[in-house]
Amino acid sequence: MDSYQDEPPRLDQAIAERDTLLGLCYRLLGSLSDAEDAVQETYIRWYRLSDEQREEVLSPRGWLIKTASRISLDILGSARVRREHYVGDWLPEPVPGAGAWTSRPADASAGDPADRISLDESVSMALLVVLESMTPAERVAFVLHDVFGYTFREVGEIVGRTPEACRQLASSARRRAPRQARRVSRASHDAVVRSFKDAWQRGNVESMIALLDPGAKAVTDGGGLVSAPVAPILGAPAVADLFLDVLHREPEIAVRTETVNGRLGLVAHLGDRIMAVITISMNATGIHEIWVVRNPEKLRAWHPDTNI
Numbered sequence: 334m335d336s337y338q339d340e341p342p343r344l345d346q347a348i349a350e351r352d353t354l355l356g357l358c359y360r361l362l363g364s365l366s367d368a369e370d371a372v373q374e375t376y377i378r379w380y381r382l383s384d385e386q387r388e389e390v391l392s393p394r395g396w397l398i399k400t401a402s403r404i405s406l407d408i409l410g411s412a413r414v415r416r417e418h419y420v421g422d423w424l425p426e427p428v429p430g431a432g433a434w435t436s437r438p439a440d441a442s443a444g445d446p447a448d449r450i451s452l453d454e455s456v457s458m459a460l461l462v463v464l465e466s467m468t469p470a471e472r473v474a475f476v477l478h479d480v481f482g483y484t485f486r487e488v489g490e491i492v493g494r495t496p497e498a499c500r501q502l503a504s505s506a507r508r509r510a511p512r513q514a515r516r517v518s519r520a521s522h523d524a525v526v527r528s529f530k531d532a533w534q535r536g537n538v539e540s541m542i543a544l545l546d547p548g549a550k551a552v553t554d555g556g557g558l559v560s561a562p563v564a565p566i567l568g569a570p571a572v573a574d575l576f577l578d579v580l581h582r583e584p585e586i587a588v589r590t591e592t593v594n595g596r597l598g599l600v601a602h603l604g605d606r607i608m609a610v611i612t613i614s615m616n617a618t619g620i621h622e623i624w625v626v627r628n629p630e631k632l633r634a635w636h637p638d639t640n641i
Contacts, residue, residue, distance in 0.1 A: 346393045347376070361409065363425035363464065365428060365634055367412065371401055379393075402491045406469050409472065420563065421553070421564075422553070422565065424552060424554035425458060425462065427458065427594055427612060427626050428634055429591065430591075430592050455476070456594050456595050457612075459622070470492050470494070471503070475507065478503045479507065485499040525620060528544055529541065533576050533577075541572075541577075545620045545621075546569065548567070549620055550567055551624075552623070553627060554631070556627075556630065558629060560627075561625070569619075583608070586601055587603070598613060607632045607636065611626075
């Protein structure tokens with residue numbers, strides 16, 4: 334079914350697509366603030382259309398998604414330049430819970446099922462970090478086709494390339510994406526996250542190291558606004574020491590488990606102040622990557638008075 338052929342256009346239809354657009358733009362950009370800007374610009378362009386032009390739109394959803402994707406493609410180009418001057422490692426902005434991030438926004442029957450990635454997987458920090466290594470065109474082609482189910486013809490209309498070129502873009506991106514075979518079950522992941530939290534709060538270095546892959550890596554994003562290592566921490570002992578050092582410097586820090594980007598993660602706080610949001614990725618031998626977001630500009634969605 335052509336994703337651009339739906340029912341006659343109505344303004345309430347366009348308004349109802351906000352969560353879909355936000356979920357799409359967040360996956361494309363890895364930044365909630367940038368995603369919100371892209372969605373706002375999309376609606377500005379929609380409302381600038383005359384009544385006659387809107388009547389000619391066969392599918393408000395299709396028009397909005399196409400426009401939001403093109404805006405995101407432009408933002409990605411400028412964002413890559415900004416991130417070259419970022420202090421330390423740039424990590425995607427973590428989002429709480431599920432909600433809009435896991436609702437099916439497009440025709441699930443489109444595309445090759447073998448190439449599809451679930452919405453839960455597509456918002457994982459592991460995949461978002463890999464998406465950062467892709468070119469803007471690769472990222473848009475991969476997300477629209479493999480996640481949202483758009484055909485390569487439709488993707489080509491958005492990125493301005495032939496369907497075959499878009500197929501090649503998505504294939505190139507797919508080779509870098511985490512594969513399902515390397516993942517552990519959700520139950521195992523959740524159990525290890527809880528065990529790591531308990532070991533960290535007890536200051537038990539032996540238990541922490543036992544949960545870590547020997548070649549574990551921790552990446553911290555402070556954005557130059559708070560104290561954070563500017564280079565990745567490598568090796569299980571060094572990663573454990575990183576977390577223990579935090580505990581020694583801030584003995585009152587509290588840690589709770591919470592859903593982060595669709596998987597169980599950790600939120601560290603001092604009273605009402607969020608100190609860090611932490612996501613964890615595992616392989617068969619333990620925790621192999623930890624991403625710690627400390628940049629306060631990326632944590633606003635985690636405060637109770639913030640709406641996303």
